[in-house]
Amino acid sequence: MENMTPLYGPEDIRALERKEKNSRLLCWLLGLGALAACVLFCFFADSGSAGKMELACIVTWTLAGWLVLYLRRFVTAETKYELQHAQMLNTGEAETLRGRVTVTNERLRIIRSIRITIVQLENEQGAHRLKVCRSREKKLKAAGEELTLWLVNGYIAGYSV
């Protein structure tokens, strides 16, 4: 493992942790901000403006809710899945395979987990279908074609040239 370049280094893990924390914080800020705005709308409402203010509350709350739902589902949750995946790769038992590596266009999504890309490795023993987290696809492509891959549970954890 000495020469291995991990797909998730300590800096990558810290970046993922920051991203998850920040998106969670943003969700809270959006929720609290929307609530504060709605309470203000109620506070400034009188009978003449009640209809408009009530509509403003509904629109504000709905839009903020949509944003929070989007962030939680497609940013916070996916970052969390990727973080768990990275931790699994860095702590799991690895095996190695050397051969010619091709990143395919075959992309899959695992429900409640990461998005993956299928990687083909060919050597004397034949062709192997391996998986890499989609966000690490570019890093693997940039490494070249003839590689030794470190694998944990069929997922690529790192490589060496």
Added chain:
Amino acid sequence: MRVLKNIVSQLHVYIVWLILSAVLWGFVFNILTDAPAAKKLVLFAEVESSRDRELSAELEEHRPEGIRLIQVHSFDYAMFDEQGLLNADFYIVSAASAEEYRASFRPLDTEKFSADGLTLLELDGQPCGILVWDGEKGSAAAYLDYGEGEYYLFLGANSLHAGEKDDAAYELLREILQLP
């Protein structure tokens, strides 16, 4: 493109959220903008439809001292606020229904407003209602869609504002009678 795809994949969630927001803020808005009974006057009208908020806004321009809020509802609203209906300060009711709701009205104190030129409805020998719609013309017709027949304005039996110390209801009654 990916954002759009993500949104479409969760469209049902966004639609449910929109419906929940509308229902939630329908209730919460009314709770947060409400005032205690001592600081509000409530009118319930037995009409098919009403421009509640416009009429409230118009009456609030002439609100008596100490009153923060004036609410107007049609009788249909009672399904959300039965207690509100029972404790209302004013009722506008058709002549045909007056007897049915008799227990909810209080006799008018004719010393607190000028009854000159007004047609009063007597129940149990006491003046209780003031004619506000004679079938063709009357008060607040710009805001209330009266049905057929005559309509009368009554003071609520449980009103906190129609007594000796607090006669804000009589003050507003005069304003209601002057409305176009």
